[in-house]
Amino acid sequence: MTPPLALDIDGTLTDPEHDRIDPRLFDPRLFDPLLEWPEPIVLATGKAFPYPVALCHYLDIPIRVVAENGGVAFADGVTEILGDGEASRAVAQAYQDAGHSLGWGGVEPLNRWRETEVAVQIDQPEAPLRELAAEHGLEVVDSGYAYHVKSPDVDKGKGLEIVAAAIGVEPEDFVAIGDSENDVETFELVDRSFAVANADDAARSAADELLDDAHADGTLAVLERLREP
Structure with a gap:
């Protein structure tokens, strides 16, 4: 069964040279799977709230985001502002x-x-x-x-719990892909977690699997594996 996804952005959907969204995201190999993914996709990032909202808009997927490392969570009209x-x-x-x-x-x-x-x-x-x-x-x-x-009591994992509740999905059902210590709580919450090859030590230790490929290449590899034929 194709799982719901919790995707980090920086270091996970970006290219290694320019810290920009990898142009291959708009290659049919990756763009089409995201558009056609049958389960919810949540973008979970350290960026300010408008950034993942805009990315969802331009990817043409429902706006379901965890921003500011869990400080803001939004899905299906429900917004939670956490932290100080x-x-x-x-x-x-x-x-x-x-x-x-x-x-x-x-x-x-x-x-x-x-x-x-x-x-x-x-x-x-x-x-x-x-x-x-x-x-x-x-x-x-x-x-x-x-x-x-x-705030120390705010993290991406708690944000994902809020989004998951808003859309009626168990957080444990998600698969998460990330690259840094701010993804650790998400990794610990979900069913399966993947750290791209460029991940820091904290993410590597927390992930269920360390990928051979870095940045968007690693994410693409996971999507190809998880997508139902």
Whole structure:
């Protein structure tokens, strides 16, 4: 039986060179399976809420997303906002007051629409960010693309539980594909989990299977295996 899918985006649907959606997503080999997938597809990402919504729109699949590492969950008209966005913004301000930068330059579209967390560019100092987050009762998660300042009781797994309940599917029925530590809770929740070859150590340890292929190649390989003939 073809299972419902929980798909990460960055590092999982992207290409390795440009951090962009792999153009082969629009190749019939992958695009057609997503369009024709008979079970729900949930995009679960660390990106701000508008990003996975837009991707669902352009892929022409129902909008079912977990965004901001579980801070926002949406499916079939049901929206849940979790986490403490005000506290995250306070950490970001304290970090900048201490002389650091969020790292995105003068215009920060990656944070402008975040409701529950703040993202800091991965090349910025990590230790002071973690210290300030702890002072505010928050944590920092490394997605491999950014440091995410978030509430400790929010994660993609809890977000997937909300989406699954909204669409009447057991979360344990999902198959998940991901690449980083923010996918661990999802991996622990679902029936089967796959880490693409470029995954970090946390994702590798939590996944049921480590794939031979990286990025979108790994995702494509799993979809070809799971799709019913």
